[in-house]
Amino acid sequence: MIQLIINFFNTYNDIFKVITMSLTVSLSSTLISSVLGLTLGIIVSLNEFKLKKHIMRVANTLMSLPPVLIGLLVYILLSRKGPLGQFGLLFSPMAMIIAQSMLVFPIIFGLTVSSVTEIAVEVEKTCISLGANKLDTFYTIIKECKLPLLSVVTAGFGRAISEVGAVMMVGGNIKGYTRVMTTYIALETGKGNFNEAIIIGFVLLLISFSVNSVLFKLQGRN
Structure with a gap:
């Protein structure tokens, strides 16, 4: 098994770029979403207003929205004829982060x-x-x-690192540029290279486990 992994990395020496791109896109999107999501989430938790229930219904609906629909929406926005087409972001890492x-x-x-909500109000x-401001x-x-918020961030990162549909649509799975681990697995599986797909899948699981372990250790310290 070890020799198989060594041969794999020798044969596919671009795999480190794939791993780096996966971490860059996933960590960046998690950071952006965490800053906005945690801030707005706490604000909504502390306030009661007429549209609050409707906002939560929309949020709950979007939580289960198929990724390909998000990919389609971003594709339309970033395409040449789209409102943001002038920036040329389609098929780029930035499009994947968005x-x-x-x-x-x-x-x-x-x-x-x-x-x-309950803790925040108290x-x-x-x-x-x-007398605090x-x-x-x-x-x-x-x-x-911080403990439940760390769990929330962990869930967000897990969603980001495992995404394939949307990032393939807006990133294009371009070798050495926008290819990430999930799209790499999909590509190799489609080509019938199951050994390669399994190995990169193992690497994906190892990275996810490592990041989640760090977050859980932070929870334990707190």
Whole structure:
């Protein structure tokens, strides 16, 4: 098995670019989605307004939206005739980050609202009684809810690293440029190269396990 893996990396020496691209796109989209999703999620958790239920219904719907629909939407937006076509982003890593961010954001936003609402409201009341300003209150909520928020980010990263449909549509699976591990697996499986697909699948699982382990260790320390 070890020799098989060594031969694989010697034969497919571009695999490190594939792994690097996967991590770059997935971590970038998770970071963007986390900043927006956690911030907006906490804000929605702390406030009651007429459209809140409708917003949550839309978020829950988007959480289960097929990735190919997001891929189609981003493709249309970034195509030459699309509203953002002038920027030439289609079939680029940036297009993949945009697509993955749109997929991950509803998950992080929805899970944030559902997991921290009760705690956030109690923390806000305590902070207000102590005379804290809005910024300090927001920081305190994040600090007190860091365990569930880390779980939310972990779920978002898992969604990003495993995505294939949307990134293939907007990235094009271009060798050495937009090819990631999931599209690599799909390509090699279609070619009948099951050994290669299994090995890169194992690498994907190992990377996902490593990242999740780091996040869980952070949860344990906290």
